Amino acid sequence: MDEKTAELRDIFVDATGGETVTERQEEGRGSLATDSNADERIAELVARMRDRYEFGSGLSDEDYRRVVVLFFEDAPDAAIAEELGVDEAAVFDARMDLHLVRDADREAPFDLAALRSLHVEDVPMAERAAELDADEETVTHYSRVVAADVRSTRANDRFRDEFAELLTESDLKTGLTEDAREDGLREAAEDIETNVSF
Structure with a gap:
């Protein structure tokens, strides 16, 4: 391994925290929204919140779980209401029950x-x-x-943070690793002088 290759390898390790890049030969990564473990955990959090707070929408726990998933998919209240077969006011109430407040x-x-x-x-x-x-x-x-x-x-934003972690953690990890790999290798490549003679 020459000096430049070693330098590239060091930058790669620093940027990505790993020494190898491999593509898994398995099913493509699906949305966490359909992952049964995430669904179960969200359902548990909804049940805990219902025990702790007075819910005002009258929706079922399963509907509340769907509200969480669709909220983190950036679905507007009208789309959530249509999917659940309820009015927008019920969706708004459910979001407030779940601490899912939008900036708007x-x-x-x-x-x-x-x-x-x-x-x-x-x-x-x-x-x-x-x-x-x-x-x-x-x-x-x-x-x-x-x-x-x-x-x-x-509640120290605990419930909202846990929902966000369950529904976005995988995407964030993947995106950050790819960005770090790209940025680190691009930076290293810029310093390499190409001297090719035929």
């Missing part, structure tokens, strides 16, 4: 931090609406978002 859910027409304070102080909904100069229905909607965020924070 926090885009309130008033200061959400002010609503959070009113929620923590357990101010009645009518008074929240008056304080925020908004209609009670809108304030009730965003109060559900705030309540979900508060519960998630008090």
Whole structure:
């Protein structure tokens, strides 16, 4: 092994944490969403959350599991509702029960931090609406978002993080390894002077 080859090998090992690159000769990697172990673990987490919190949507545990999977596939509420045969309000309620708040859910027409304070102080909904100069229905909607965020924070985002880990860990590992391998080898190759004579 000459010096440049050894250097390339060292960079590869540093970048990927492994010394060999092999393609497995087996079934292609499927989505974790259909993996039975992931499904079982998600179902267990949903059951634990139902025991700990008061669920408001009336959906079954299996429907809640599907909400988790579809949420992490970036499906909008309308698509989730269609798949489950329920209305979007039930999907929204289920997501809040599961601490699955989207950034768009926090885009309130008033200061959400002010609503959070009113929620923590357990101010009645009518008074929240008056304080925020908004209609009670809108304030009730965003109060559900705030309540979900508060519960998630008090649980150290544990449930949401566990769902995310179950449904995205494999993709992240694969992607990071490929990126590291590509970047490390490209960087090494840029330093090699090609001297070919015929």
